[in-house]
Amino acid sequence: MATERTGWRVPPEEDAHQRTFMQWPVSRRVYRDPLFLEMTQQTIADIANAISNFEPVTMLAAADDHAGARKMLSGKVELWDIPTEDLWCRDAGPIFVTDGAGGLAIAHIHFNGWGEKQVNRRDNEIATRVAERLGLDVIPSGLRGEGGGVEHDGHGLLMAHESSWVNDNRNPGLSRDEIEHRLLAAYGADRMIWADGVWGEDITDYHIDSLARFTGPGRVLINLPDELDMEDSFHAAALKTHDRLATEGLEIEVIPEPHNPRVKSYDFVSSYANYYACNGAVIAAQFGDNETDQIAKDALSRHYPGREIVMLNVDALGEIGGGIHCATQQMPAV
Numbered sequence: 001m002a003t004e005r006t007g008w009r010v011p012p013e014e015d016a017h018q019r020t021f022m023q024w025p026v027s028r029r030v031y032r033d034p035l036f037l038e039m040t041q042q043t044i045a046d047i048a049n050a051i052s053n054f055e056p057v058t059m060l061a062a063a064d065d066h067a068g069a070r071k072m073l074s075g076k077v078e079l080w081d082i083p084t085e086d087l088w089c090r091d092a093g094p095i096f097v098t099d100g101a102g103g104l105a106i107a108h109i110h111f112n113g114w115g116e117k118q119v120n121r122r123d124n125e126i127a128t129r130v131a132e133r134l135g136l137d138v139i140p141s142g143l144r145g146e147g148g149g150v151e152h153d154g155h156g157l158l159m160a161h162e163s164s165w166v167n168d169n170r171n172p173g174l175s176r177d178e179i180e181h182r183l184l185a186a187y188g189a190d191r192m193i194w195a196d197g198v199w200g201e202d203i204t205d206y207h208i209d210s211l212a213r214f215t216g217p218g219r220v221l222i223n224l225p226d227e228l229d230m231e232d233s234f235h236a237a238a239l240k241t242h243d244r245l246a247t248e249g250l251e252i253e254v255i256p257e258p259h260n261p262r263v264k265s266y267d268f269v270s271s272y273a274n275y276y277a278c279n280g281a282v283i284a285a286q287f288g289d290n291e292t293d294q295i296a297k298d299a300l301s302r303h304y305p306g307r308e309i310v311m312l313n314v315d316a317l318g319e320i321g322g323g324i325h326c327a328t329q330q331m332p333a334v
Contacts, residue, residue, distance in 0.1 A: 008097035008105055008139060009188025012154025014215070014277040014304065016333040020051050021093050021130065023327075024061035024069050027085035029119045036316070043316040044087050045072035047276075047283060047324055050310050052076040055279040060084050060093075060126060082129045083122040088322060090209070091146035092123040093329035094130045097139065097188060102334050105137040106130070107186040110144045114203045115169025141186040143179065144170040148207040148326050150183060153214035156190045158183060159245065161197025161237070163205040193248050195241035198233050202267070202321055209325050210271040211238055212245065215303040219251045223273040226256045255299045258289035263315050272296035274323025276330075277304060283324050286311035 025044060031037035048057045052074050061069050062083035069079060086092075092111040098104055108127055113120035131138045149164035160183070166176045174182075180192045197206040204210075212222040222242055228235045245252055261270045272292075275284035282300050286293040293311065300309050317323050 007099050007188075008107065009100075010095060010097050010107065010152050010154060010186075011332045012152075012214075012216075013330055015154065017055050017279055018331045018333045019056040019058055020048075020276075020278060021089050021329045021331060022048050022057060022059050023084040023087050023089045023092065023123070023126065024059055024065055025084070025087040026061070026065050027119060030086050040087065040316045040320070041069070042072055043314050044327060045069070046312055047314065047327055048077045049074040050283050050312060051276070051278050051281075051328070054281045054308075060089070060130070062122075080133065082126060082133070084126065085119055085122045087317075087327050088123075088146075088148070089126075089329040090148040090326045092120070092126045093147070094127040094331075095147050095186070095329075096331050097186075098332055098334050104332070104334050105139055107141055108138045109141045109147065109186060111146060112144045112170065114146065114205070115167065117169075117203050139186070141182050143174075143182050143186070146204070146207065147329065148204065148209045148322075150187070151208050151212065151214050152187050152189060153217055153219075155217040157193070157214070157218065158187055158189045158191070159193040159195070159208060159212065159214075161206050161208050161241070162194050163197030163199040164207055167199065167205055169205075193244060195244045196237055197241075198237045201233055204321065206234065206237060207326070208241070210269055210274045210323060211241060213273050213275070213325075218249075219303070220245055221253050221255065221273060221299060221303055223257055223271050224254050226259070253299060253303070255296050256292050258287040258292045260289045261287035262313075263287075263318060265319070267321070268315075269318045269321050269323060271318075271323050272299075274325045275300065276324045276328045277307070278330070281308040281310055283328075284309060284311050285314045285318070285323055287315070287318075288313075
């Protein structure tokens with residue numbers, strides 16, 4: 001059911017959750033190497049199992065895929081019969097909004113495979129299928145895009161890279177101002193900070209959640225390399241994002257990227273910022289660099305006091321351009 005009601009907002013991620021949603025990766029059109037698919041599935045299971053120690057987890061998968069998933073998943077992880085192709089629940093999954101009076105709905109940003117770069121016949125229906133199963137209204141945003149392409153602090157402020165939104169592969173014919181208006185309405189926010197980003201050099205067009213995250217009202221944790229190479233488009237864009245946020249007066253803490261990660265490939269995403277805040281814990285990546293892994297853990301402990309910091313080897317996700325936050329989607333408690 002669709003609705004145009006106003007007054008909804010996406011709460012802060014660190015607020016209490018009812019559950020976490022995740023997606024089971026299965027598509028052989030996406031994962032042509034069966035061994036890598038199995039490794040990726042195990043990584044998704046590891047994340048789900050870790051979160052399930054702190055809050056309920058629902059894994060979305062076609063019924064035919066439940067038996068294989070169950071072999072890797074904890075008994076505490078629930079399986080729902082909602083078919084999937086890939087694992088990126090932050091992007092394809094439901095964005096939950098609350099009305100402050102116990103109401104819950106889904107703000108729908110249409111997922112189109114990051115601008116039709118990847119098969120999405122099943123994944124583009126996930127948000128509406130979850131809404132149907134839960135009996136929730138769907139609020140159309142009039143946008144194509146992904147939840148990982150915008151960060152919210154839950155207190156009225158958004159930040160995003162233009163490259164993930166002001167892009168003809170998602171929103172042809174819409175100006176940045178029009179897209180901003182629709183994003184603010186979808187998230188129940190009133191202010192937006194834009195930075196340029198990078199067009200066309202990775203599948204997401206540089207999602208902001210692998211670089212910078214709100215950890216509270218007006219407070220940001222950002223992941224930058226210690227040695228910036230200004231010939232590298234991502235380094236240059238990351239620095240511009242940092243400077244843009246600083247110009248807006250935000251409180252910023254910079255943590256380094258790993259100096260010596262297990263995986264050395266150029267396009268490996270080694271983002272400590274791509275963590276997930278669940279009930280009582282933060283689930284984050286470790287990359288095998290003892291020094292920077294500890295720096296990241298200490299920073300997360302400062303930003304999320306009183307929560308257990310659980311760090312996992314999720315290199316399989318970094319190999320395909322993402323991380324833990326990309327693979328999760330919270331359902332807020334109301």
